[in-house]
Amino acid sequence: xxxxxxxxxxxxAPTAKPRRARRGTxxxxxxxxxxxxxxxxxxxxxIFQSIWVSFYEWDGLGEATWVGLRNYEDLFLYDDRFYxxxxxxxxxxxxxxxxxxxxxxxxxxxxxxxxGIRLYKSLFxxxxxxxxxxxxxxxxxFYNPEFGIVxxxxxxxxxxxxxxxxxxxxxxxxxxxxxxxxxxAYCMILYLTGLNNVAADxxxxxxxxxxxxxxxxxxxxxxxxxxxxxxxxxxxxxxxxRSFDLIAIMTQGGPYGxxxxxxxxxxxxxxxxxxxxxxxxxxxxxxxxxxxxxxxSFFLWRMWRDERR
Amino acid sequence: MRLIKSLVxxxxxxxxxxxxxxxxxTTANAQQRQLVINYDDLNPAPKSSFEAVVEKFKAENPDIExxxxxxxxxxxxxxxxxxLTADAPDVAAWYAGxxxxxxxxxxxxxxxxxxxxxNGFDETLKSTKPSMTIDGKQYxxxxxxxxxxIYYRSDVFANVGLEVPENFDQLLAACxxxxxxxxxxxxxxxxxxxxxxxxxxxxxxxxxxxxxHNDLTAGRIPYSDPRILEVFANWKKMLDxxxxxxxxxxxxxxxxxxxxxxxxxxxxxxGNFAVAPMRDGGLTxxxxxxFPFPTINPDVARAEEAPTDTFHIPSxxxxxxxxxxxxxxxxxxxxxxxxxxxxxxxxxNADAEVADDKFLQKGFETLNGAAGIAxxxxxxxxxxxxxxxxxxxxxxxxxxDRLDGxxxxxxxIQARANR
Numbered sequence: 001x002x003x004x005x006x007x008x009x010x011x012x013a014p015t016a017k018p019r020r021a022r023r024g025t026x027x028x029x030x031x032x033x034x035x036x037x038x039x040x041x042x043x044x045x046x047i048f049q050s051i052w053v054s055f056y057e058w059d060g061l062g063e064a065t066w067v068g069l070r071n072y073e074d075l076f077l078y079d080d081r082f083y084x085x086x087x088x089x090x091x092x093x094x095x096x097x098x099x100x101x102x103x104x105x106x107x108x109x110x111x112x113x114x115x116g117i118r119l120y121k122s123l124f125x126x127x128x129x130x131x132x133x134x135x136x137x138x139x140x141x142f143y144n145p146e147f148g149i150v151x152x153x154x155x156x157x158x159x160x161x162x163x164x165x166x167x168x169x170x171x172x173x174x175x176x177x178x179x180x181x182x183x184x185a186y187c188m189i190l191y192l193t194g195l196n197n198v199a200a201d202x203x204x205x206x207x208x209x210x211x212x213x214x215x216x217x218x219x220x221x222x223x224x225x226x227x228x229x230x231x232x233x234x235x236x237x238x239x240x241x242r243s244f245d246l247i248a249i250m251t252q253g254g255p256y257g258x259x260x261x262x263x264x265x266x267x268x269x270x271x272x273x274x275x276x277x278x279x280x281x282x283x284x285x286x287x288x289x290x291x292x293x294x295x296x297s298f299f300l301w302r303m304w305r306d307e308r309r
Numbered sequence: 310m311r312l313i314k315s316l317v318x319x320x321x322x323x324x325x326x327x328x329x330x331x332x333x334x335t336t337a338n339a340q341q342r343q344l345v346i347n348y349d350d351l352n353p354a355p356k357s358s359f360e361a362v363v364e365k366f367k368a369e370n371p372d373i374e375x376x377x378x379x380x381x382x383x384x385x386x387x388x389x390x391x392x393l394t395a396d397a398p399d400v401a402a403w404y405a406g407x408x409x410x411x412x413x414x415x416x417x418x419x420x421x422x423x424x425x426x427x428n429g430f431d432e433t434l435k436s437t438k439p440s441m442t443i444d445g446k447q448y449x450x451x452x453x454x455x456x457x458x459i460y461y462r463s464d465v466f467a468n469v470g471l472e473v474p475e476n477f478d479q480l481l482a483a484c485x486x487x488x489x490x491x492x493x494x495x496x497x498x499x500x501x502x503x504x505x506x507x508x509x510x511x512x513x514x515x516x517x518x519x520x521x522h523n524d525l526t527a528g529r530i531p532y533s534d535p536r537i538l539e540v541f542a543n544w545k546k547m548l549d550x551x552x553x554x555x556x557x558x559x560x561x562x563x564x565x566x567x568x569x570x571x572x573x574x575x576x577x578x579x580g581n582f583a584v585a586p587m588r589d590g591g592l593t594x595x596x597x598x599x600f601p602f603p604t605i606n607p608d609v610a611r612a613e614e615a616p617t618d619t620f621h622i623p624s625x626x627x628x629x630x631x632x633x634x635x636x637x638x639x640x641x642x643x644x645x646x647x648x649x650x651x652x653x654x655x656x657x658n659a660d661a662e663v664a665d666d667k668f669l670q671k672g673f674e675t676l677n678g679a680a681g682i683a684x685x686x687x688x689x690x691x692x693x694x695x696x697x698x699x700x701x702x703x704x705x706x707x708x709x710d711r712l713d714g715x716x717x718x719x720x721x722i723q724a725r726a727n728r
């Protein structure tokens with residue numbers, strides 16, 4: 001009752017015209033101000049600072065020397081570690097996308113009313129809850145050729161177990177698989193909530209028209225899941241680009257840099273024990289930022305287009 | 310103007326009043342000088358031995374109040390960059406060689422040549438003087454070092470009838486004998502890269518000697534130099550003889566201890582700090598032993614690796630006088646004797662005594678006979694080069710046929726790191 005009365009008062013309140021106009025211009029900015037200020041100071045400004053640092057050579061202690069575009073020159077012309085990292089980033093982006101259909105599949109499978117389904121759902125969601133560090137550790141043991149399950153299975157069949165994390169051919173895929181485990185769970189949760197909002201009447205109508213199985217899924221369910229798909233793709237792209245913790249835990253970019261990605265390579269050159277080349281690290285960060293900008297602008301453009309409709 | 314005057318007057322009166330009330334306290338403070346020391350090892354033995362030394366220092370200098378901050382080694386490596394600029398202690402632990410160069414060049418470590426001159430360290434700490442010196446001045450005082458070399462399972466050697474190899478051919482033959490007996494000759498874990506640097510350093514020191522090691526790490530000769538290519542050729546011989554364990558790229562140095570302790574592997578190129586975990590793993594001194602890396606070129610004078618840990622005075626120290634006292638104190642023969650006994654390492658001071666431990670005794674003997682003391686690849690080479698170099702060594706151990714590409718890359722990075 002009281003809530004209703006309050007709502008009524010709020011609706012009635014802005015009767016005087018000049019007051020309403022002032023409120024309309026000032027109030028939103030006041031409310032936005034803290035967020036805007038913090039966003040500018042902690043997000044926007046550092047981006048430009050970091051781009052600025054990338055034109056210097058600086059160890060973080062002494063004087064910074066202006067080197068112009070030399071860091072970029074070194075990066076693009078001479079640094080094959082950079083290209084390894086870039087290639088790995090692309091492999092990450094492509095393979096990480098598997099999390100979206102896999103998440104959808106599990107969500108469809110779990111979207112039923114059976115006793116104890118809540119328990120199953122939470123069990124499937126579990127990998128997303130545990131820390132990436134733990135995921136990385138578990139998978140490193142899992143891949144261990146001596147005592148890991150991979151080693152045991154291969155030895156059982158009389159084969160020599162592959163050295164997944166020590167072989168440049170497999171190492172990136174091994175880490176991506178570890179990353180997919182929680183990422184699939186994340187996409188699954190997004191789809192599960194999406195499935196709650198699928199209109200029952202449309203399914204009913206589709207059924208009357210004789211739609212079943214794949215046709216039902218493709219023409220009725222998936223179009224309605226579009227918002228969930230959108231978010232799932234966005235978080236997966238971002239997850240793939242900022243893949244860092246798994247690499248730090250499982251290989252430190254090794255063996256000899258072959259599992260590096262841009263985010264970790266940036267950390268390594270700018271902040272690790274053998275690094276402290278802030279200019280070079282910032283140049284890598286700028287490249288990574290450029291790649292992210294492509295995606296972010298694309299998604300912003302799409303959101304803007306959809307909202308205008 | 311009057312306002313300012315009255316303000317100043319007010320402050321003066323307030324200050325006087327405080328001084329009067331705290332009079333007793335301030336005179337006490339004048340005698341209780343504070344000395345802040347940052348130390349970088351939380352492991353039980355180093356921590357307790359450091360604390361014991363500090364207690365002794367306090368007992369000898371009751372008027373100095375000593376405050377210690379002890380941090381984990383890896384965290385310390387990051388935080389030292391902050392605290393040296395922001396809130397400097399009076400004494401800070403660090404490492405010799407090129408590792409201290411960035412701080413010296415940035416003017417963050419103070420010149421302590423006077424401590425060396427006043428206490429006669431030029432004589433007693435002679436062996437490490439070159440690695441504490443930049444541009445003719447000393448920037449710190451060493452308190453401990455430890456030898457590197459080959460730690461081996463003497464019982465496994467006896468089982469397969471092997472003698473300690475004296476030269477490189479015997480070492481290669483030993484690898485083949487061990488392989489024939491299904492024992493891995495050398496265990497090593499290169500996940501964190503630096504153990505591979507130890508192998509490279511020794512091959513280089515034995516093939517070319519101390520000067521070439523220094524020239525290479527200082528960037529005076531390139532990796533494509535025929536002398537360095539010879540080092541890789543010797544390394545290739547070891548790889549061809551199956552000297553090293555297969556999956557070393559996924560193991561840390563501790564992981565690589567497991568096959569050694571199990572008896573599946575017979576040798577380990579390591580520093581003396583590996584002895585403690587070997588003993589903890591259940592090996593007795595009858596089962597493990599030490600020999601210096603065997604001779605490759607008999608014409609080359611034998612140099613050794615012995616990373617040195619040191620103390621420095623930050624330029625921003627608030628109490629540099631007492632800090633100098635502390636540096637002089639820790640370099641004293643009696644202090645270094647006891648400290649290193651507890652630490653299980655070697656004292657740097659030539660007058661100090663070495664603990665009664667066979668590894669330390671042998672290490673001491675080896676280092677005393679050395680023509681030169683190298684710090685370690687990643688302490689002598691600039692950071693950027695060290696990382697790329699050790700990655701190259703790891704790659705070479707796995708894909709020896711890529712040598713040409715590796716050498717080209719190392720030359721390029723070396724040129725950039727030293728420009």
